[in-house]
Amino acid sequence: MKSLEPIEVFKALSNEARLQILEWLKDPKAYFGPQEGVDLIDVGVCVSQITAKLNMTQSTTSQYLSVLQRAGLIHATRIGKWTYYKRDEEAIQAIATYIRKDL
């Protein structure tokens, strides 16, 4: 189990767009169209699809995904030229537990 610095997690969550991304990734089928030969649920959603929904540039989207990843809330899988991002449900539960028990 990775470290999960609570403060980094809270910083990552302190931004509307990043919160939005996390919510979309909770139910990818509801928010994103299907992707050539990959299972949205299993593998995740690629940067272009997220950029398309977010009202921001590809650059910003990519950076926000990095922030969420460094916080441990999502992880990336590269397949060909795409990078698919997926929530780390365990980490998300872990931060809830941190608040409930330790904060």
Add this chain to the structure above:
Amino acid sequence: MKSLEPIEVFKALSNEARLQILEWLKDPKAYFGPQEGVDLIDVGVCVSQITAKLNMTQSTTSQYLSVLQRAGLIHATRIGKWTYYKRDEEAIQAIATYIRKDL
């Protein structure tokens, strides 16, 4: 029950000193000396005591307490010239629940 904007809560928690204050307030008897005629547990801890432990000015402490209060994580009770701050345990559990179920 108050609103509790998750993003405001996360912003409030995105600072080491404010996180520290919340942790101290979790167990006031462990971190603060007794106060003239008030029950630390019931009423809370006054700004001076918190300022004394935090390594920052009274001004900063007061502002951080405001931020935590506006986020709904603590609440204040004024008695005489002192303002006592106390955690809102319900709100803290509520944000844990938000993360666990809705994020």
Add this chain to the structure above:
DNA sequence: TTGACATATCGGGAATTATCGATATAATAA
């Protein structure tokens, strides 16, 4: 190879946050 596409990173200006000192306000004590 070269070209095209997906993503990542760099450099920067604008907006927000961190934190202070000075001062205003509120309450009590003398």
Add this chain to the structure above:
DNA sequence: TTATTATATCGATAATTCCCGATATGTCAA
């Protein structure tokens, strides 16, 4: 009333974050 103490607020500067455009890197197809 005046002085004193506790807290809140104001104004300012430094640091950080937001978000962009430009460009670099990685991968596949021709």
